[in-house]
Amino acid sequence: MSNLPASLPEWLALLETRHSKEIDMGLERVASVKKRLGLQFSCPVIMVGGTNGKGSTCAMLEAVYLQAGYRVGLYSKPHFLDFNERARINGENVDDASLIKAFTAVENARESTSLTYFEFTTLAICQLLAEAPLDVVILEVGLGGRLDAVNVIDADVAIVTSVDIDHTDYLGDTREKIGFEKAGIFRPGKAAICSDPVPPQSLIDHANAIGADLWLFGRDFNYAGDKQQWNFGGRTQRRNSLGYPSLRGANQLLNASGVLAALEVLRNELPVGAQEVRTGLVMVELPGRFQVMPGRPAVVLDVAHNPHAAATLSQNLDNMGFHAYTYAVFGSMLDKDIDGVIAQLKDKVDHWYVTGLPLPRAATAAQLKQKLLDAAGVLSDPEKTIVAFESPEAAYAEAISKAGENDRIVVFGSFLTVAGAMRARRTALH
Structure with a gap:
């Protein structure tokens, strides 16, 4: 392909003008380009969806795994000031040259398939992370779950943080309808964690129907705490005397509990010690969340x-x-x-x-x-x-x-x- 943009701002400007719709639900086009790219991960993938709390959950997972010495890839969105915030490797934003290389790979693989800005950049960042030498990849879902471009990837662990009313034009106008869309990231035989204390029945029913390994807050994992510290209890793992996450806010222990449930699921592939959990939660940073x-x-x-x-x-x-x-x-x-x-x-x-x-x-x-x-x-x-x-x-x-x-x-x-x-x-x- 000739005449491809030479800089990241030029690439982003091109992608913004290309597809007629900003949001175009459906996975067929993304899946076809993914197949041509040969995109697949060789390490565990954790996918995080939900109405609120996705960013916090991703940031805590990243911080804890980095403390434990693992090589961590993160895809999150949207960005505040620089597009590069969306792709992180080992806690650092990816540079322009790496993004341009990934964009070029997607452009060459897409042939005549039209992709939205979000679909194109999702494939590019996933390709970039798949080619990096990583121990774990964390992917944040954009809108909904079932039809979100990120969902062309099969996650080893899927977390739904919370289910509330948002994006009703695309996801439906009740928690039950939205819960079904969010549960679309669950996979048969894989861990499906929900840290919403009152999950919609539709989410539970979908997880059971496909044979996912459903982890519910209050049933499979829980927390208790006082003003100084808190404790986590999972199916087989307890973690005591934890410091509060540095992220402020009333829901952060629910988010942190979902994170610790994911650590428990992956404890054989990616063991994490008590001190690493403590330090990771205390050091986590996330712009724009209280x-x-x-x-x-x-x-x-x-x-x-x-x-x-x-x-x-x-x-x-x-x-x-x-x-x-x-x-x-x-x-x-x-x-x-x-x-x-x-x-x-x-x-x-x-x-x-x-x-x-x-x-x-x-x-x-x-x-x-x-x-x-x-x-x-x-x-x-x-x-x-x-x-x-x-x-x-x-x-x-x-x-x-x-x-x-x-x-x-x-x-x-x-x-x-x-x-x-x-x-x-x-x-x-x-």
């Missing part, structure tokens, strides 16, 4: 974009201690349950800075402002305000200029909202 930045005013970055995640964010804000005023920088996609998100957080915020985002399917600042005005109680207090901005960078800059050092700024909603604030911070530092 990430409290250093300095004052307090700045919290959180990609909460559905009611389930917003409820967790609300709980975490309550645990932060006193702040005189809370400023929110909020941007969202239009297809999200924006009213449900606002309902969880309206009592926690004094000043709303709503923003548009650089995508056609994003809500405009005016639409968000109207939803806040419609939400009972948001403006009933004369001290409260709602201001609209064109971009997250502009909204964040205004919040920084207005907030006092005893206040806090919460940037939340879409990944693009948090990425905008991260960009503004990075610019301010240079």
Whole structure:
């Protein structure tokens, strides 16, 4: 093939324009290109799906296995600032040259098959990880599970973190329908772990119907803890006196329990000691998940974009201690349950800075402002305000200029909202 892009930005620009639909559910096209690529893994693969908690679960798995001295590959998404964040080997982002080589391999194998941006980049990153000398690969599912491009790979262990209402246009509008889609990553005879304490019956039924080895929270694995430490109990393995994960938040012990269940499943191939688990959980880092930045005013970055995640964010804000005023920088996609998100957080915020985002399917600042005005109680207090901005960078800059050092700024909603604030911070530092 001649005339292929020479740089990563040129490749990404090409892929963004190529396929008519941004999301095109179905695996036939991806599977055909995967076969031509000869894509297969020679080490255990852990696949992580779910509504919320996927990123945290992947980050903990990566951190613990790295502490244990294993060579670890990770595919996660979306990215905040650089596409390379999506592909990591041994804790480091993959360089442009490696990605370009993998993109070229997929381009040569795809022949006349049309692939979406997500399908193409998923195949390329999986190919890159399959060719690297690795001991374990962790793959984060994008949307749903059953028809997600990542699901052309057969995982040795599949984890579903939580099942809640999101992406209803594609996955259905009930937890039962969505649970069936998420359970699509399970495989016959392989471990299928669900760390949601109240899993939909559809997920259980599908796992049983295909003969997966289903691990349910509360039945096959569990945790107990006090303020200082916590304990994990699996089917045959106990881990005691564990430190809390460095990721803050109410659901992190559920996520960590799913991680330890996966370690138990793979204990013969990839043994991990107690100290390595402790250190890994304490050292794990994940941008944009209740990430409290250093300095004052307090700045919290959180990609909460559905009611389930917003409820967790609300709980975490309550645990932060006193702040005189809370400023929110909020941007969202239009297809999200924006009213449900606002309902969880309206009592926690004094000043709303709503923003548009650089995508056609994003809500405009005016639409968000109207939803806040419609939400009972948001403006009933004369001290409260709602201001609209064109971009997250502009909204964040205004919040920084207005907030006092005893206040806090919460940037939340879409990944693009948090990425905008991260960009503004990075610019301010240079």
